[in-house]
Amino acid sequence: MVTHIVMWKFGNAQDMHEAKSRLESIASLIPQIVAFEVGIDFNRSPAAFDLALYSTFLSREDLAAYQVNPEHVAVAQYIGSVATSRGVVDYEM
Helix, strand or coil: CEEEEEEEEECCHHHHHHHHHHHHHHCCCCCCEEEEEEEECCCCCCCCCCEEEEEEECCHHHHHHHHHCHHHHHHHHHHHHHEEEEEEEEEEC
């Protein structure tokens, strides 16, 4: 199993909520996804990110297929245009 975690910071809540909505809309459209969760931070610590995506895939190849899927690419382009910061971790279990 491969886990893919991405976290973003946004300049405003509207962009964050739109990003969450767009991410959630692709979960059922990409067959390589095993698990997919999107959550908004409630901690509000200065070190915290605003939005997190936790997803799992059966293999690195499935993660790679997800990353080039047109549905994902469109959402990633939108988020890239509105997010102020991004962090990512990919690991195998």
